[in-house]
Amino acid sequence: MVSKNDITGDAIQTKTTSQAYRDNYDNIFKKDKEMQVRVKENADEIGKCGCGRSPTGKCIGWHGLTEEQFKDALEKYMTNQQDTKGDPV
Numbered sequence: 001m002v003s004k005n006d007i008t009g010d011a012i013q014t015k016t017t018s019q020a021y022r023d024n025y026d027n028i029f030k031k032d033k034e035m036q037v038r039v040k041e042n043a044d045e046i047g048k049c050g051c052g053r054s055p056t057g058k059c060i061g062w063h064g065l066t067e068e069q070f071k072d073a074l075e076k077y078m079t080n081q082q083d084t085k086g087d088p089v
Contacts, residue, residue, distance in 0.1 A: 056084060060084040062074075
C-alpha cells in the first residue's frame with residue numbers, strides 16, 4: 001500500500017528528476033568553463049620568497065623584520081652563527 005500525503009493526497013514516493021533540478025544542480029556544482037584560474041600550482045613556486053630577503057630563495061619569515069633586524073639576521077646567517085630560524089648553529 002502506497003502512503004499518501006494527508007494534505008495534497010499525492011502518493012509519497014520519489015519523483016523523477018525534473019529539468020529545474022538538473023539546471024540548478026549544474027549551476028551549483030558544475031565547473032564553469034569560463035571560470036578564471038587564479039592560482040596555478042607549480043611545485044617550484046610554492047613557498048617562494050616574495051620580498052627578496054631570504055638567502056635560500058624560500059620564504060623564511062624575514063619579510064616581517066625591520067631593516068636593522070634583517071641586516072643582523074643576514075650577517076649572522078652568512079657567518080654561520082645562526083640558521084634561517086635564528087637558532088645557533
